[in-house]
Ligand SMILES: Nc1ncnc2c1ncn2[C@@H]1O[C@H](COP(=O)(O)OP(=O)(O)O)[C@@H](O)[C@H]1O
């Protein structure tokens with residue numbers, strides 16, 4: 408259970424790092440995977456559940472021969488991902504926020520956002536290099 | 538990816554412990570969950586995949602408000618769980634082996650074995666105390 | 668898990684940071700430090716990230732805010748000693764093109780405009 | 783991550799174990815140590831588990847095998863200083879009823895039959 412508290416971000420991140428290690432990713436990849444999970448969990452807790460401790464975050468790690476699949480699901484209202492501003496656009500470069508999903512996407516091989524009836528589901532995948 | 542090597546047991550165990558911590562379980566519970574994953578992963582690698590490095594173990598951790606669900610799946614032949622000997626029976630007490638599933642079951646709230654077409658799936662659940 | 672100390676060399680304030688600049692940890696301290704320096708009239712700030720192990724998007728945002736806050740006061744904020752991780756992060760986010768980044772403290776200090 | 787040393791006190795061999803007795807780590811060493819002791823004619827063995835942090839089912843199996851191996855040679859194997867974790871494990875598996883378990887080294891040594 409992840410209550411919507413910021414401390415739980417560190418826990419989710421540490422769990423992701425350890426799972427990535429178990430899945431056989433190297434230390435750089437472990438760091439990138441952990442960071443992606445951090446960013447997406449922060450979003451789930453702040454934007455999704457809006458720090459409402461009654462709302463939870465659901466976290467799923469799946470280690471398979473192909474790599475690692477991670478799903479983070481919150482109980483918020485979701486959002487329209489097609490409206491995500493590009494943090495690299497010159498007008499956005501000096502904005503304080505708006506780099507979380509961008510970074511998570513950069514560090515994973517796949518990142519899909521899906522609005523569920525109650526909440527946002529983010530599904531990320533990282534494939535093993537051979 | 539978990540290749541069928543014994544080192545990967547330690548990795549799976551460490552991952553389980555960290556995920557259990559992230560899920561908010563206390564240190565004793567973390568240890569018990571990690572130990573259950575260790576026992577079931579050892580079985581998957583030795584009895585299931587029979588140390589064949591070409592065969593993999595699939596590991597899934599799911600943190601939800603209710604607790605933690607863990608699935609371990611191998612690519613072996615499965616077995617008939619109804620024939621599992623009771624390690625507490627007086628005749629079995631001094632046997633060297635046969636305590637793995639028993640211990641995993643003792644440490645988790647639920648443990649179900651399912652023979653799939655190719656391999657055994659063990660699904661374990663641990664609920665949060667309130 | 669964050670350490671922040673400042674020292675003054677040749678009219679430039681060097682902010683040495685160590686640890687993590689992440690949401691809830693280093694981000695707030697970084698903001699406070701920059702505010703204090705600006706309140707004290709220090710406008711030439713060199714942020715030494717050599718001992719920073721980790722920056723997340725919140726920490727990056729705080730660095731950008733520090734940069735724009737100092738610039739708004741007519742000052743300059745530059746970066747010193749990026750670890751590989753931090754360097755990669757600035758590259759990916761194109762913030763590398765925003766910041767003046769140095770590897771050598773002496774030449775970094777010299778690069779600030781004279782008072 | 784496993785330490786195993788033996789010492790002799792009043793005709794009893796005390797095997798001090800530290801670390802993990804688990805598959806691939808401590809289990810094999812434990813088996814080898816017991817074999818060596820039996821080969822050397824040592825049949826009164828007190829296994830000190832005070833510094834053992836972790837035993838898995840493989841380690842438990844190895845302890846049971848050690849117990850039966852020593853008994854088969856007409857000797858005795860007893861346990862000393864269980865941590866709470868190890869104690870719980872022996873309780874759950876009913877092995878607590880198999881082993882003679884002691885908390886005090888002196889009285890544990892005294893409990894062995896005279897040679
Ligand atoms: N779990 C979520 N629920 C609702 N909205 C979200 C969620 N995650 C992200 N968003 C929206 O997407 C925007 C961009 O997120 P992100 O790229 O992580 O940057 P930041 O969090 O810094 O704004 C957020 O500001 C928010 O509006």
Ligand SMILES: Nc1ncnc2c1ncn2[C@@H]1O[C@H](COP(=O)(O)OP(=O)(O)O)[C@@H](O)[C@H]1O
Pocket residue numbers: 576580581582584585586611613614615616621633634635636637638639657839
């Ligand atoms: N993943 C598996 N695939 C096939 N057989 C299994 C698997 N896991 C357990 N078994 C069978 O169940 C038995 C009991 O397992 P367990 O309780 O863990 O004790 P042990 O592994 O010490 O024998 C094993 O000996 C094996 O025959």
